[in-house]
Amino acid sequence: MPKPLFGLKHLFGIGDLNREQITSLVNLGDDFIDINSRSVKKDATLRGRTVINLFFENSTRTRTSFEIAGKRLSADVINISASTSATKKGESLLDTGQTLAAMQPHVLVIRHSVAGTCEFLSEFLEDTALINAGDGSHEHPTQILTDLLTLKRSMGDIQGKTMTIVGDIAHSRVARSHMLAAKIMGYNVRIVAPKTLLPAFVENYGCEVFHDFDAALDGTDILYMLRVQTERLTTNCCFPSIREYHETYGLNMKRLKAAGDHCMVMHPGPMNRGVEIATDVADSMKSLILEQVEHGVAVRMAALTALCGGATEE
């Protein structure tokens, strides 16, 4: 098996990483950006490696970027989504995992609605490296690495900067992973949401909590908007209406201006225009949203390389 880089056997969550590992992954991602902008987007780093993308939840950008990342590095990439998998025939998660692992891939990239899916499967799949591509409301490490690479390139050092995350914190794996990363990397996180969208004891992460979006704008360097799952919002009484949500927590031009000219806008996607973010903001010069998508490919190339791109041990 290839020797993993940076002391990484798996990539479960930001919470399992240290500063050096995060920095190494981001820097390696930075190195890969170049390949993505060439006319011939191919490198032999992962030739002979097999990567399976196993997605039990819908995903466009994460799954596609893992696929492109693997292919540009010459890995053999297979995509499996829940709708085409044996899960529909009643197969358990564990059996699906073990079945795919028996085909000897180097890496399984997994997205599942159950938090801790990778931790759970790793107890049974000994020789397969696992990458968490989002597990329930728990963690989404490659999104955070993507964001850190984007911020590195647009702002330089993130240390001491303030990121204000707005929206459904309770159900957001991205928010949790950022709150963990902030502590490790030395940036500040403010979170903005009504109490109905906050998890218990969220302040234990060391973040500042706001219910009033406008009060959180001053001193913010990055406005990080979370997608609102509109079906979750109203049926669970988390919010009375989309209209009131947009009015209270939506990012419009007025709020962006109030945050100051230095402030940049991020969103992990997919966006609901007119709900958490106004169209003119999403399309403005301050938006880093498409850079995030672009850098997502590079960071996933780095993650795959870290787990299976090292020298082969026989």
Place this chain on the structure above:
Amino acid sequence: MTDILITNGRVIDPANNIDEVCDVWIENGTVAGVGKFDGSAKQSIDAKGLIVCPGLIDMHVHLREPGEEWKEDIESGSQAAVAGGITTICTMPNTEPCIDHAGIVLQVIARAKEIGLCNLRPIGAVTRNLKGTELTEMRELSRSGAVAFSDDGKPIWHAGVMRKALEYSSSFGYLIIQHAEEKQLTDGGSVNEGWVSTQLGVQGMPVEGEDSMIARDIMLTRRADARYHVAHISSKGAVEQVRLAQKQGLKVTAEAAPHHFALTENEVLNFNADAKMSPPLRTEEDRLAVIEGLRDGTIEVIATDHAPHHEDDKRCGLSCAAFGIVGLETMLPISLDLERAGVLSMSDLIAKMTSNPAKLLNIPEGSLSQGNAADICIFDPQAEWTLDREKLFSKGRNTPWHSRTMTGQVQYTLKDGRVVFEKGSLKA
């Protein structure tokens, strides 16, 4: 000549205020005497250094028969019970079909008698099919052998139905046992709501789910002058409410499960589905409050909520895993920690697993009174052993204590004056 003589043990029989080193002798399957025996015996057991007490009672057990025998059946559950020193189990009615008709009460009792390892005293359903809408025929269920009533696992959420259940049952002196959980607060949750659930990104079950239903039930119990028992109490707020209700003279009682006084929510930080149960493991503050409730007598009973599951239902990720852990074979060693920590005397601890539940359920077991069936547990309070879930007698492997060291081990279990378990093995 007596049949069996147990000598030199420290005999603890809380119902009769006995705690002394003496003999117990058995004739015709019943306790013939406790004291100094003079004479000969067909069989004798040297209990030097051991504790001799009434066979333990576990008033909160799920045996899955009829309906889900692959998880547990009355035979494997009976074996697990006697391996844990337990000779009387009260089984919850959430079988398939559920225990809401006399025929099923009679069936499970007959099956346990056939196996002959331990007494099975079923708890009947409060409502038909555990649906929470129409009352069961409690009179007939009681006549058939049901010792209390509960819709355990399916809390009686409708306040009007609960009021009527308390009023009707108390007209005849029956005990209502409630799994107190306001599902509208806890639905979709897997673990205690708090910092642990937040870190895991798993939906939590707020403590108010338990506390608010107990608050409501206590009010209804007051009006009905009923007998209300809180199953597996797990929160500080719940213990405080039960304590206050008792001070006010209400017939409110409670039981605690070993996992709720031994473990906290930190057990699930690694997504361990074998530490998932309902009510969930809670905070250290809650755990200490349960211990204080046991110490001051607010909580009279220790019961396990033994809930065997097939591994397929546990090996699917924390939020998909079934609720519950097995408990029959770990009740005694885990509970003995309370004595070792100075929370309870050995006698008071044993009372919570013998005479207290017997009194609450109005059953004859749980004492060594002369003429009583000789159901006896003999254990070594110091013996250390390592729990191996593969060696459990229960079909369930779902225990959070796998590979941990247990202190306190059952040496002999006697049922009706017959040794049914001895030093790790069942006796034919």
